[in-house]
Amino acid sequence: MIIIGIETSCDDTSIAIIKNGKVLANVTSSSTKVHEQYGGIVPELAARKHCTNIDKVFQHAIKIAKIKPNDIDYVAYTSEPGLIGSLHVGKVFAKQLAALLGVKIIQVNHLLAHIFSYFLDHDIKDLKFPFLSVVVSGGHTFIAINYSVNKYRILNSSIDDACGETLDKIGRLLKLPYPGGISIDKIYNSKKVFDLIKHSIADKEFSFSGLKTAVSNLINNLRQKKKKIDTVGIASSSLKWIIDDLEIKIKYYLNKYPKTKMILFGGGVSANSLLRKTFTKWRNTKFLFPTIQYTNDNAAMVALWAFLLLKYRGKEC
Ligand code: KG4
Ligand code: ZN
Numbered sequence: 445m446i447i448i449g450i451e452t453s454c455d456d457t458s459i460a461i462i463k464n465g466k467v468l469a470n471v472t473s474s475s476t477k478v479h480e481q482y483g484g485i486v487p488e489l490a491a492r493k494h495c496t497n498i499d500k501v502f503q504h505a506i507k508i509a510k511i512k513p514n515d516i517d518y519v520a521y522t523s524e525p526g527l528i529g530s531l532h533v534g535k536v537f538a539k540q541l542a543a544l545l546g547v548k549i550i551q552v553n554h555l556l557a558h559i560f561s562y563f564l565d566h567d568i569k570d571l572k573f574p575f576l577s578v579v580v581s582g583g584h585t586f587i588a589i590n591y592s593v594n595k596y597r598i599l600n601s602s603i604d605d606a607c608g609e610t611l612d613k614i615g616r617l618l619k620l621p622y623p624g625g626i627s628i629d630k631i632y633n634s635k636k637v638f639d640l641i642k643h644s645i646a647d648k649e650f651s652f653s654g655l656k657t658a659v660s661n662l663i664n665n666l667r668q669k670k671k672k673i674d675t676v677g678i679a680s681s682s683l684k685w686i687i688d689d690l691e692i693k694i695k696y697y698l699n700k701y702p703k704t705k706m707i708l709f710g711g712g713v714s715a716n717s718l719l720r721k722t723f724t725k726w727r728n729t730k731f732l733f734p735t736i737q738y739t740n741d742n743a744a745m746v747a748l749w750a751f752l753l754l755k756y757r758g759k760e761c
Contacts, residue, residue: 449747453526491529558710581711
């Protein structure tokens with residue numbers, strides 16, 4: 445079974461082709477450079493970039509996968525959530541392709557696709573329900589319990605900024621290269637960590653705006669007093685705060701749902717070195733992280749989710 449995945453929810457135009465769950469091609473054209481100068485994604489520019497890139501990315505993917513368009517059995521595309529203009533480009537492309545080929549179309553939730561991305565290059569036999577998922581991306585932060593490929597319940601979700609967005613904003617305040625999440629990962633130093641603000645209690649929703657405000661106030665105070673800004677210290681303390689917060693909440697939900705078989709991480713921030721180091725240390729809990737190339741937005745995860753949906757249809761717990 446050959447599935448083409450189309451991902452255009454944010455700034456990356458990505459098209460992948462998978463055969464029986466195995467990746468044949470995963471081509472991504474990133475528009476990060478365009479947004480860099482603005483310190484964040486400009487939706488209109490992202491949508492325009494998708495328009496100019498999508499056909500080239502499609503041709504490239506077909507070539508790498510060594511298939512003909514007629515070999516495709518299903519077209520899967522990201523239908524939500526995301527930037528409306530960006531999503532629309534992917535939707536129109538997917539619908540036209542499916543109509544031309546006379547094949548079925550599968551709408552994919554981008555966040556569910558992130559959850560299962562570990563299985564892009566690991567054995568699907570290890571997929572055991574129910575499990576807890578932790579999505580930490582630029583736009584979302586949540587913990588969910590998953591009962592099947594498309595049956596899940598969100599247990600805790602950020603009420604304000606997502607953790608990736610917070611790191612990007614703190615990076616900008618510290619004048620670090622965009623995106624801040626990656627820059628902060630690179631300069632993290634455990635010896636430079638100091639206390640910023642208190643953590644909320646375990647069963648309260650994620651909230652990262654307090655951290656961002658604390659960092660902003662600290663930097664403004666230091667600037668006013670003409671004091672030196674400890675970039676590495678502030679960046680490291682912010683990252684440590686976010687990871688500690690994730691740890692507090694994950695511990696709480698693991699206790700609440702003892703039947704959970706494993707914890708699957710997904711989303712851009714799951715590439716973070718401190719995050720991986722912290723959770724790998726936990727004994728008795730199986731934490732699974734996607735391979736780094738699949739932590740960020742990619743179409744392979746979109747196609748894989750469609751494949752899993754077809755494979756596990758009707759199998760729930
Ligand atoms: O999942 P993703 O590619 O896009 C969304 O769906 O939002 O995540 C992008 C986010 C950005 O905020 C970026 O700064 C963050 O992931 N990120 C990282 C790392 N790599 C990407 N944050 C911390 N450490 C990293 N190594
Ligand atoms: Zn994403």
